[in-house]
Amino acid sequence: MTRALKIAIQGGPASFHETAAKELFPASTISTLSCASFPELCEALQSGLVDFAVMAVQNSLAGPLLPNYGMMDQYKLSVLAERWLLLDQTLMALPGQKMEDIQEIWSHPIALLQCCDYLNSQPQVSTKETSDTADTARMIKEGQISGVAAIASRKAAELYGLEVLNSNVANDTENYTRFVVLSREKQTNTANKATLLLPYPVVKFSLENLLGQLNQGTLELTMLQPLPSVNPGQPQEWVLELEGNKASCITQALAALSSVAPSYKVLGLYPKAEAPLPQDRQAGCLSPILTEQTELV
Template sequence: MLDLQEIRNEIDQVDREIVALYEKRMEMCKNVAEYKIQTGKKVFDNERELIKIQKVRELANNDFNRHGVEELFEQIMAMSRKLQYKLLADQGVTGKLPFIAVDSIQDEKSRIVFQGTEGAYSQQAMKTYFGEDINSFHVETFRDAMEAIEEGAADFAVLPIENSSAGVVCEVYDLLVEFENYIIGEQIIKVEHSLLGVPGAKIEEIETVYSHPQALMQSTKFLNQHRNWKQISIQNTAVAAQKVLQEGDKTQAAIASSYAASLYGLEVLEEKINFSSNNSTRFIIVTNQKIFLKNAKKISICFEVPHESGSLYHMLSHFIYNNLNMNKIESRPLADHNWEYRFFIDFDGNLADGAVKNALRGLRDEARNMKILGNY
């Protein structure tokens, strides 16, 4: 029987040789980067890499090793690209991002749009972010808000994008891709839903409840105690409150904020009915200008990847090798492409940072349809 320590010593020797060869290969990659700087050639050459992978696979003696060699060289070539991108960045060859840094977006002439009606959480988010003394108006749908800023009717739109309990607002994610509008800021609002009825109504009389789908979802625990109630989705919590007021039916109730109750003269039948006391909604501030605040700390992007093994991993490696902290990833299905997805990622950084430029350059070269959604 072979001595285990002797085997380990041999493995250590092979590992030293692998490291030495790896460093030798990286030195050669520096020469490649210098050539590309001089000639303006792109770092990522997919056809060349596919040919290379096939050649090294053929050097292995069995299927297991062939698969391992393929994974190993995919990583080696990925690290080679990262080195080349870094060297290009060190030489100032980073490419210009079409975003302009600004000191402030506050302007007394600015017009802000929010979805819903008076008393909506979006209005609360807007006033928290911009202040009370603002020029604002509201629209019926998220699409209406995006169209308003695209067409110039408004300078900024306030839209909910995520709730801590119910998850993301899928429609807003899709609209960020469809429209050439960009995130410039965010505002988090604590959500405290109440059950609202017309004056004189009693909770025992309620038969139908109106609210936004997310508000209904966030109040599931409370609603499950009243399974005989009919739940009807409506475009906004404040719109639900307005509907209950207008119809004046004691059997109808709305799930909305206590602020909406005071605004519309409704009676609070039950307070704090959402199942989480820490429930909050994240709102984004959107504009049609490619700008970002100089002190912005978060970047949102989206991209598509080839529908093949390891493709998402290779994209995410750009964050790893540039020491960028990714704090969120979401996916949305691609229209007309069954079981293929677009990925949305939030990560810490500023578009002026060298590491961010380096990562975005790599992502732009290797991903499909990469879009910077904003820096805020």
């Protein structure tokens, strides 16, 4: 009998991470380890408590979760696969509650950001950040907390017996998050997508040369953003993501990068997932230096 794979996720049952894990391992029997935070998730994988981890890295409305790329490097983890998941951000509360009864709306800060237009249309309601969308629904149910609504998935409303007050409260109903599978093992297989970290001097002094090298192949630059500095005042590393029509494009790009950035780091070589939205609708992935053609200072 095949052993179930153990997967670390951020959040608990009916969370978007759990849904993503099931979709990323469709042919496997899995059990999930719920983690309260992304560092806890990375620690669980690094320590060997789980076989893999599934972590969100990008949202089509809120943009990339840049600290998560830094954690991949910090914990020496590698990306194996990716998947985009449509998020059904749903407003829910205890049965019998009406919108006029709601004084607060609770959810994960990223979910609140994704739903800011709706929240701004409810000036009489305040918001509170929590660690997980689905777990917020559980807290409201178990605590029988009236006057409070949660933003979570419809699955969470069904699991915890909450009543849906409003469906699709995100700023855009086409609200997708990209999740990746993380492993302790570094992958060297060729693939048609690469996630890399570049040292700051390369981005500052050699960006034009670097992009010129990349343009020699059939490639698409899908992300170029500075990571938050671990130590204030120190130069940031930059995360770079490339997609190619075929694996040889990525191989050629890495060879070209070696001439201008020999100290770059590979966070993952893996099969690209079909993006549900065009690149110009992926919020905050390309630095202004590309979109505005300005120099770094």
